[in-house]
Amino acid sequence: MSEQKIQKGMDRRSFLRSTAAVGAGLAVTPRIFAQAGGKKPDDINIALLGAGAQGQVLMQACLKIPGVRFKAVCDIWESYNQKRVTRLLKRYGHENNAYVDYKEMLDKEKDNLDAVIVATPDFWHAEHAIACMEAGLHVYCEKEMSNELAKAKQMVEAQKRTGKLLQIGHQRRSNPRYIHCYDKLMKQAKILGRITTVNGQWNRAARPFNGWPKSAVMDAPTLEKYGFKSMEQFRNWRWFKGLGGGPIVDLGSHQIDIYSWFLGTTPKGVIASGGTDYYDKNTHEWYDTVMAIYDFETPQGAVRGFYQVLTTNSSQGYFETFMGDGGTLQISESASRGAVYREAANQEDWGKWVKLGFLNEPKEEEEKAEGEEVVLDVRETLAPPAYEIPVTMEGKPYHQPHLENFFNAVRGKEKLNCPAEIGYETAVMVLKVNEAVEAQRRLEFKPGEFHA
Numbered sequence: 001m002s003e004q005k006i007q008k009g010m011d012r013r014s015f016l017r018s019t020a021a022v023g024a025g026l027a028v029t030p031r032i033f034a035q036a037g038g039k040k041p042d043d044i045n046i047a048l049l050g051a052g053a054q055g056q057v058l059m060q061a062c063l064k065i066p067g068v069r070f071k072a073v074c075d076i077w078e079s080y081n082q083k084r085v086t087r088l089l090k091r092y093g094h095e096n097n098a099y100v101d102y103k104e105m106l107d108k109e110k111d112n113l114d115a116v117i118v119a120t121p122d123f124w125h126a127e128h129a130i131a132c133m134e135a136g137l138h139v140y141c142e143k144e145m146s147n148e149l150a151k152a153k154q155m156v157e158a159q160k161r162t163g164k165l166l167q168i169g170h171q172r173r174s175n176p177r178y179i180h181c182y183d184k185l186m187k188q189a190k191i192l193g194r195i196t197t198v199n200g201q202w203n204r205a206a207r208p209f210n211g212w213p214k215s216a217v218m219d220a221p222t223l224e225k226y227g228f229k230s231m232e233q234f235r236n237w238r239w240f241k242g243l244g245g246g247p248i249v250d251l252g253s254h255q256i257d258i259y260s261w262f263l264g265t266t267p268k269g270v271i272a273s274g275g276t277d278y279y280d281k282n283t284h285e286w287y288d289t290v291m292a293i294y295d296f297e298t299p300q301g302a303v304r305g306f307y308q309v310l311t312t313n314s315s316q317g318y319f320e321t322f323m324g325d326g327g328t329l330q331i332s333e334s335a336s337r338g339a340v341y342r343e344a345a346n347q348e349d350w351g352k353w354v355k356l357g358f359l360n361e362p363k364e365e366e367e368k369a370e371g372e373e374v375v376l377d378v379r380e381t382l383a384p385p386a387y388e389i390p391v392t393m394e395g396k397p398y399h400q401p402h403l404e405n406f407f408n409a410v411r412g413k414e415k416l417n418c419p420a421e422i423g424y425e426t427a428v429m430v431l432k433v434n435e436a437v438e439a440q441r442r443l444e445f446k447p448g449e450f451h452a
Contacts, residue, residue, distance in 0.1 A: 040067065044407050047072035047109060047116045049102055049128055051085040054142055055119035058169075059085065061400040062117070063092055068407060070094040071112055074105045076226050077234075080216040102128055110135045115165075115410055118142060121237045122244050123227065126151035129166065130158040138165040140406045143253050145420075145427045147245045152427045156420045156452035167406040167416050168423025170257045174402035177338055178258070180391040181331055184358045186262055186322075191340060191353065193326025195298070198259050198305035202251040202318035206278065206311065210235040232283075239284045246286025247309045248274070248433050251318070254333075257426040258320050259294065259305045266425055267294040267305070269444040272436035278312045288312060292433045331389070333398055339386040350387060359387040425450045 044067060048055055051073055062068050070089045075082040078100050086098040099105040115138040118128045126146045129139045145152035145168055159166040172178045185191045212235055227243065228234040238244035260266050274290035289312065294305040319332035326348065328341045340359060342350055353359045362385035393401075408414040428450050436443045 042411055043067045043069060044114045044410055045069050045071045045112055047074065047105060047113055048085065049074045049105070049116050049118050049132070050120035050124075050142075051075035051081040052077075052119065055081075055117070056085060057397075058117055058119055058140075058142075058399055058403065059089070061397045061403055064396070064400055065404055065407060070096050072097050072099060072105050072109045074099040074102050076100055076222065077216070077218060079218075080213065102131065106131060106135045106137075110137060113137055115140065115406075121227075122147040122249070123237075123242065126155050129155050133158050133162040133164040133166065136162070136164070138406075138410050140167045140169065140403065141423075142169040143257075143423065143426070144245055144249050144430065145423045147243065147249070147431075149427060149431055152424050153452040156424050159420045165406070165409055165416060166420040166423075167402070167409070168418045168420065168426075169399070169402065170254060170418045170423065170426060171399045171402035172254060172258055172333060173261065173417040173422070174405045175333065175398070176393065176401060177335075177389055177391045178331065180358075180389060181329060181338075182262055184356075185329060185340065185353075189353055189358055191327055191350070191358075192322060192324030192329060193343075193346065194300045195263065195303055195322055195324040196301070197323040198263070198303060198321065199323065200255045200259070200306070200318075200320040201308045201310070201316065202247075202255060203308075203310040203314050203316060204247075204251070205314040209239075209283065236283075239279075239286050241285045244286065245431065245434060246290075247288065247311050248290040248292070249430050252290070252292075252307055252309045252433070253426060253430045255318070255320050256294075256305075256307055256429050257422075259296075259307075260425060260429065262322060263296050263298055263303060263305075265296055265298055266450050267296050267429060267445060269442050270294045270429075270432055270436050271442040272433045273440075274433075274437040287434070287437060290433060290437060292436065294429070335393060338389040340389070341384040341386060344384065354387070357390055360390045362387050421452065424452045 046062070046068060048059055048070060052075070059070070062070070073082060073086045073089065073096055075085070082098050082100070086096055089096050097109065116132040118125060118132065118139055118141040120128055122144050123146070125141055125144070129141045132139045145155055155166065209232060212231055217231055218234065223230065223234055228237070233240055233243070238250050239246065244250060270292055272290060272292035274287035276284050276286070276288050278288050289310055291308045292306070296303040296305060317332070317334060319330055319337050322329045325343065326346045327343050331338050350359065354361050402417065405414055405417045409416045428445070432443055432445065
């Protein structure tokens, strides 16, 4: 089809819809129109919907990615978040328009945009993501997909109906260290042997509620219009039922997603214990402490997966540990953690994996002091050497590779690493934990529950 026929026969947005070509998470950017409008062929115009703390983290990562241009910012906190972000983007050379109402933004900007980053509170995700896809735009949506499973399902259905890309922000799925561990160590080398147990945590220190500048208070009608009873609730929505899902959703979702990814299956059931044990239940409606145990069934046998989230103590931070009869993998999004430990009974030569670049040679143990002798109890063994993971983030912020994957999928060069179907599976797993805490018993996942 010639450029002349395209311009006569349909507008730019209709052409985008007709040429989405979204098979298995791929899309095609309308390069012919990009060139006609002065935009480079691979440039992507985006809007930021939700300019709070997480939105600003994503914005900063996007500013490091070539060919991405912010054209609009939408946030209801006009006097603070919106003003701050739109001014910052302009200082970086991203001329943009600011909005309070996302509907107005879509009405005025959709023909100038290729994609939208949704970083609003969880209870707004479904409405915002669906509206953007129906406007013909690709969407990068922060996790959790929604605080309600029915709405998460609607997002999957909208993605299928519109054919637009929907990437969910489980950024570890694009982290090169995690990809290396999954592809090389778990799938190819099977270095852990038969996996029997998974252990993970995110421990965070106690902290007060987020405050706000007195000069930037939103009026009550505006707060109520967008679902908040007060500024305190607006600034701390993650702790309130109906708005967020509590720490198990906010933090645990990232890591529980890794459980199913690395094990290659979803769980059969979960049992959980938790409560608001530290904070005031009138202000912190969700549980501040949760401990959960999943049971998985893999082709090699049963696997138990334990997970805990604390918001009162930061001991040992956050990590995931996969344990098998041949070894242990401990990994974290934090670059300070990432190593594999061989079980003493495992006689396999791991030197071959070092030569292949799957692992780094373990560091030499420090020489013992002269005359020092190690005395072990009969139940003890010496700590195994740590084979470190030979892959780094190369200085990139945590979210950048996942955003790069999304933008490359928009360009038609890659498949999404966390499309809507995967994000939905994780939402099912994580939201069930809060139900299990309330039920005080093991809950089973029904057949087909993970499919939207």
